[in-house]
Amino acid sequence: MRDTRRCGLTLIELLVAIALSCAASATWGAEPWRFPPAAGRPLLAYSSDAIKPALDEAVAAYQRQTGVEVKVTYCKLKESFERAKRESGDLFLSGHEGAYESAAKEGLAVEGSRRVIGYLRVAIAVPKGNPRGIASLADLAKPGLRVGLGDPDKSQVGRASEDVLAQAGMTEAVHANVVARGGCCSEVAALLTSGQVEAALGWVSFAKWAPDRIETIPLPRDLAKPLPVTALVLATTKRPEAAATFLAFLRGPQGRRIFARYSYSRNP
Numbered sequence: 001m002r003d004t005r006r007c008g009l010t011l012i013e014l015l016v017a018i019a020l021s022c023a024a025s026a027t028w029g030a031e032p033w034r035f036p037p038a039a040g041r042p043l044l045a046y047s048s049d050a051i052k053p054a055l056d057e058a059v060a061a062y063q064r065q066t067g068v069e070v071k072v073t074y075c076k077l078k079e080s081f082e083r084a085k086r087e088s089g090d091l092f093l094s095g096h097e098g099a100y101e102s103a104a105k106e107g108l109a110v111e112g113s114r115r116v117i118g119y120l121r122v123a124i125a126v127p128k129g130n131p132r133g134i135a136s137l138a139d140l141a142k143p144g145l146r147v148g149l150g151d152p153d154k155s156q157v158g159r160a161s162e163d164v165l166a167q168a169g170m171t172e173a174v175h176a177n178v179v180a181r182g183g184c185c186s187e188v189a190a191l192l193t194s195g196q197v198e199a200a201l202g203w204v205s206f207a208k209w210a211p212d213r214i215e216t217i218p219l220p221r222d223l224a225k226p227l228p229v230t231a232l233v234l235a236t237t238k239r240p241e242a243a244a245t246f247l248a249f250l251r252g253p254q255g256r257r258i259f260a261r262y263s264y265s266r267n268p
Contacts, residue, residue, distance in 0.1 A: 042069030043068065043070045043091060043239060044071055044073070044087055044088070045090060045091035045246075046084060046091070047072055047073070047075075047092070048093070048094045048095055048096060048184075049185050049186045050120055050203060050205075051093065051117075052074055053205070053209055054258055054261070057262075058250055058259070061254060061258065080092055081103070081108060084108055084234050085236060089237065090236075090237040090242070091234060091237075091247065092232050093117070093229065093230070094229070095156050095227055097159070099232075100114045100230050109234070113232045113233035114231075115231050115247055115250075115251055116228045116231075117231045117250045118229045118266060119226035119227060119265040120226070120227040120228075120264065121204045121225075121227070122157070122161055122202070122219060122224045123201075123217060123224065124136075124139075124199060124200075124216065125188075125189070125201070125203075125206045125216050125217075126217065127192055127195075127215075128213050130217075131198070137219060140177060141170060141177060145199060146179045146180075146196070146197045146198045147177040147179065147201075148180045148199070148200035148201075149162075149174075149181050149182075149188070149201055150202070151182065154184065155183060156185075156227070157202055158188075164201065164219065164223050164224065165201075168223055188202050188206075189206050189209055192206075204263045204265075207263065226265060229264065231247050231250060
């Protein structure tokens with residue numbers, strides 16, 4: 001039984017490698033290369049909400065051009081793995097540190113399918129117009145300022161923000177002003193748009209999520225280190241070629257343009 005499973009996985013790995021190689025050489029432009037629509041259910045992808053705006057647009061563009069439907073479920077790491085096993089999922093995307101290693105530990109990562117599709121960077125996020133005049137990390141310690149952070153036990157944005165504060169020696173000072181925490185990226189952004197907080201630590205891309213309501217203030221590069229967004233084909237997939245082709249689209253010219261438009265840097 002063990003040998004049979006291993007042979008099956010090797011075949012999936014081979015199909016993924018071929019699909020990635022072929023798709024990488026295709027031209028996505030005025031005359032897009034079209035992967036033949038597959039009968040049956042759509043591709044099932046599981047992703048953190050850190051890249052939701054860009055991924056939603058990329059999925060819509062891909063579906064228009066190829067006819068291949070991609071259904072994305074935005075959920076946390078553990079739920080992603082549970083659903084992938086239960087639903088025979090096809091793709092996994094995450095900005096979580098060690099995302100590939102976690103998937104591999106669960107026996108869910110197709111070897112050789114890992115791709116970086118962008119980078120996340122922590123930034124200060126404030127309401128449009130920056131009414132409190134926030135200019136630097138030190139300003140988050142201003143007396144009376146209402147600050148929001150991500151929950152480090154639940155979200156990558158929370159963990160990354162705490163790392164930034166620790167490196168800057170600002171943890172205690174900023175924590176004194178924290179009035180709310182979000183369990184995921186969208187919840188942190190909502191703290192700002194709802195008026196619960198006057199500043200938050202989030203991603204640079206928050207300014208693209210709600211451009212009429214949020215702006216971001218970059219942090220020094222030595223503090224805001226780039227965090228890779230990893231995408232991979234799941235070992236549970238029953239459509240390895242189609243999954244690999246969509247992954248290649250995300251890394252192709254059109255996918256890169258979409259992610260860049262939402263401030264997900266392509267370079268570390």
